[in-house]
Amino acid sequence: MKQTSELTRRLAQAQEDVAALQTHGDNVLFTILTEDKHNTVTMHRLTRRYFSGATFTEGEGFYEGKREDALRIDILGRRDDLQSVVNLAGDIGIANSQESVIVLQTPVTRINVVTPDVDPDDDMVRKAYQDETD
Numbered sequence: 636m637k638q639t640s641e642l643t644r645r646l647a648q649a650q651e652d653v654a655a656l657q658t659h660g661d662n663v664l665f666t667i668l669t670e671d672k673h674n675t676v677t678m679h680r681l682t683r684r685y686f687s688g689a690t691f692t693e694g695e696g697f698y699e700g701k702r703e704d705a706l707r708i709d710i711l712g713r714r715d716d717l718q719s720v721v722n723l724a725g726d727i728g729i730a731n732s733q734e735s736v737i738v739l740q741t742p743v744t745r746i747n748v749v750t751p752d753v754d755p756d757d758d759m760v761r762k763a764y765q766d767e768t769d
Contacts, residue, residue, distance in 0.1 A: 662743050665717075667738055686719070
């Protein structure tokens with residue numbers, strides 16, 4: 636029973652968090668698209684200058700018809716972080732000797748899913764998952 640009440644409490648908190656975020660509604664996903672010059676330490680250092688968190692994804696793309704290694708930097712922030720993102724993109728352009736760096740801004744509803752500390756072998760947990768798959 637103790638786990639059930641803890642799960643209920645966490646679910647209620649998550650629902651309150653979602654309601655608060657939907658009310659304020661200025662969450663934004665910023666994406667910076669740049670050439671990957673394989674200077675990871677520099678990219679991390681520059682990003683940390685402005686933000687405490689980001690996701691880096693390496694890939695490949697084309698610029699002016701030529702294949703190049705690409706780097707995508709995603710930052711979950713707020714609308715008023717735009718100037719910091721533009722500053723970061725400028726710093727990245729200088730570090731990579733690029734003519735341009737692309738910045739995308741996408742509105743998002745942010746939902747944090749908190750996973751409780753439960754034993755997956757617990758009968759209650761197993762039954763909950765079983766009910767979902769039936």
